[in-house]
Amino acid sequence: MIKEEKLNLIILLVLFVIPFLAYLFNEPYLTTLTTKIVILSIAGIGLNFILGYGGLVSFGHAAFFGIGGYVTGILASHAQNSEQMFFFLQFDGSNQILFIWLISIIICSFIALLIGYFSLRTSGVYFIMITLAFAQMLYYFSISWPAYGGEDGLSIYVRNVFPFFNTMNPINFYFICFTWLLIFLTILKIILNSSFGLVLKACKENEERVKSIGINPFNIKLISFVFSGAITGLAGSLYTDLNRFVSPSVLSWQMSGEIMVLVILGGVARLYGPILGAVFYIILEQTLGGVSENWQFWLGLIIILEVLYARAGIMSLFLKDSKS
Amino acid sequence: MxxxxxxxxxxxxxxxxxxxxxxxxxxxxxxxxxxxxxxxxxxxxxxxxxxxxxxxxxxxxxxxxxxxxxxxxxxxxxxxxIARSFQVSSIINNFSVVQNIKLALIGKNKNYLDFLTNINLNKKLLKEAFYYLEEVGLNKKANELASSLSHGEKRKLEICIAISMAPKxxxxxxxxxxxxxxxxxxxxxxxxxxxxxxxxxxxxxxxxxxxxxxxxxxxxxxxxxxxxxxxxxxxxxxxxxxxxxxxxx
Structure with missing residues (x-):
């Protein structure tokens, strides 16, 4: 049993070391796999921000993951094919990853603002359903959009360009993703310790109290929802670059469920919980996936056991001050 | 007038x-x-x-x-x-006593959009919170979880929240x-x-x-x-x- 700060440090150290070990033992696939863990962790901490700390169970976060992914795919494919994006605009897309991230974050924030504005007027099961409905609308829109591959998805031939780094090198790309994870962990830690963070946590427990001290909970939740959407959107952008491919599956409800499972597995309202959740999820996928196509059966069993005996997630099993 | x-x-x-x-x-x-x-x-x-x-x-x-x-x-x-107390105590049970007061002070000072200042290190906010807690005699329980307070103490905390808002x-x-x-x-x-x-x-x-x-x-x-x-x-x-x-x- 250890303290949370120590466990967090160990998690980061392990993630930092793995690509070097993979390089040493000539296992580049392991680097790719760890990159996937890091990207899913980013998506998870994005969701955890509103789910764990704000009590908002969004079952539509695939919307942001997918939009971030499609923004990246669309901009890159136009740049690679030298095709104009809009007939009225002389713009051929872009393969500059910094620019693509910026656009992904802006668009995902805007979509999160729209979805949040309508969804946050509801609560509980209605909030779950409305966020799911928005994501499903986008999923079916992506399927019916032949210009960008429709059901077959959209391929980009090479990863987008980062100044002075060859992103096609798995280790380089890994550390780009890892840096983003560190950035978001730092930002969220600062926010959660701020006045805004305290009010967000209060909204989760008692909105009536928040109103009675002169704060509108809707505004707090909407801002948080936009933050969360932007973080998850950036994860989607990185995911497209990792796979050099984006398809409607990243917008599907299964993707929303996957992100939520990471959060629940690792530990809701633990900043590093989704990282541990993603590690565990990918290990299960890789080990049990080789044994059976229906490996999710075992995942389901684990979630049942967790909900019954370790509600605070895998992290709580290691921690001294467990909330479970 | x-x-x-x-x-x-x-x-x-x-x-x-x-x-x-x-x-x-x-x-x-x-x-x-x-x-x-x-x-x-x-x-x-x-x-x-x-x-x-x-x-x-x-x-x-x-x-x-x-x-x-x-x-x-x-x-x-x-x-x-307007500051109020509720018929059934309405405090943030998962917060410590002092956090409940800090929350009220954040509402009063309208700085809930401050994303950067660490409230745990904000001495001015802490001092102000303790000023009000001392007034109701809850300063010794400042770091205890609000849910662990007795019924009477919860009532006092709720009144303290109202007082800290310096209302009309x-x-x-x-x-x-x-x-x-x-x-x-x-x-x-x-x-x-x-x-x-x-x-x-x-x-x-x-x-x-x-x-x-x-x-x-x-x-x-x-x-x-x-x-x-x-x-x-x-x-x-x-x-x-x-x-x-x-x-x-």
Whole structure:
């Protein structure tokens, strides 16, 4: 049993070391796999921000993951094919990853603002359903959009360009993703310790109290929802670059469920919980996936056991001050 | 210029066939404790909800410091200077005692959009929170989880939250409910102290408390104010004796 700060440090150290070990033992696939863990962790901490700390169970976060992914795919494919994006605009897309991230974050924030504005007027099961409905609308829109591959998805031939780094090198790309994870962990830690963070946590427990001290909970939740959407959107952008491919599956409800499972597995309202959740999820996928196509059966069993005996997630099993 | 801080003018609210509040008019003046008494279901808590904006009136107007607030949201009314306690303690149970006060101070100072300052390291905020906690005697429990407090301490914390907002008026909904004699006495003394800062509209069933604290009393029955007067006037009023007090007072 250890303290949370120590466990967090160990998690980061392990993630930092793995690509070097993979390089040493000539296992580049392991680097790719760890990159996937890091990207899913980013998506998870994005969701955890509103789910764990704000009590908002969004079952539509695939919307942001997918939009971030499609923004990246669309901009890159136009740049690679030298095709104009809009007939009225002389713009051929872009393969500059910094620019693509910026656009992904802006668009995902805007979509999160729209979805949040309508969804946050509801609560509980209605909030779950409305966020799911928005994501499903986008999923079916992506399927019916032949210009960008429709059901077959959209391929980009090479990863987008980062100044002075060859992103096609798995280790380089890994550390780009890892840096983003560190950035978001730092930002969220600062926010959660701020006045805004305290009010967000209060909204989760008692909105009536928040109103009675002169704060509108809707505004707090909407801002948080936009933050969360932007973080998850950036994860989607990185995911497209990792796979050099984006398809409607990243917008599907299964993707929303996957992100939520990471959060629940690792530990809701633990900043590093989704990282541990993603590690565990990918290990299960890789080990049990080789044994059976229906490996999710075992995942389901684990979630049942967790909900019954370790509600605070895998992290709580290691921690001294467990909330479970 | 009137002396009143809160003015309620013909306020009405019904739930289906039941008239919870019917043409209620009241004025709460500076430095006074105005008690609201009446049998259960008389409309006292509904009136508090109407004043604080948690319920919408059908008609009638509410003025705070001569400014109409009838159509403002609860959070806007709180910002204008209405602080309340709830009938059932409404604190953030997962927060420590001092965090509950810090939250109220964040609301009062309107700095809830501060994303950067670490509130755990903000000494000014901590000092201010402790100032109010000392006032209600909860400073020694500052770092305890609010859920671990006794019923009386939770009541004190809720009152402390209201005090820390430095409002123009306090609305307390049965703050003594379920308290032992000692705790009630402590809160009584506290109210006597804070009424100098802002008037108090108090709903209370304990008549000894009401009569020792209130400057004026309004009696509600079936959603209507049947009489408003000083304590001695209320004690002598025959209608009040009949509908609420009985004969012992």
């Amino acid at each position: 009137t002396n009143s801080i809160l003015k309620i003018d013909n306020l009405s609210k019904g739930f289906h066939a039941v008239r919870a509040c019917e043409n209620i008019s009241l004025e709460i003046n500076k430095n006074e404790v105005h008690a609201l008494i009446g049998p259960n279901g008389a409309g006292k808590s509904t009136l508090i909800k109407l004043i604080t904006g948690f319920l919408e009136q059908e008609y009638g107007k509410i003025f705070l410091d001569n400014q109409e607030i009838s159509f403002l949201t609860p959070e806007e009314r709180a910002q204008k200077g 008026i306090f609305l307390f909904d049965e703050p003594m409910a379920g308290l032992d004699g000692e705790s009630s006495e402590l809160i009584l003394q506290l109210f006597k102290k804070i009424k100098k800062r802002a008037p108090i509209l108090l709903i209370e069933h304990d008549m000894d408390t009401v009569f020792s604290l209130a400057d004026r009393v309004s009696v509600l029955d079936y959603g209507k104010v049947i009489v408003t007067g000083t304590v001695s006037e209320i004690k002598k009023n025959k209608t009040v004796k009949k509908v609420y007090l009985g004969t012992e007072h």
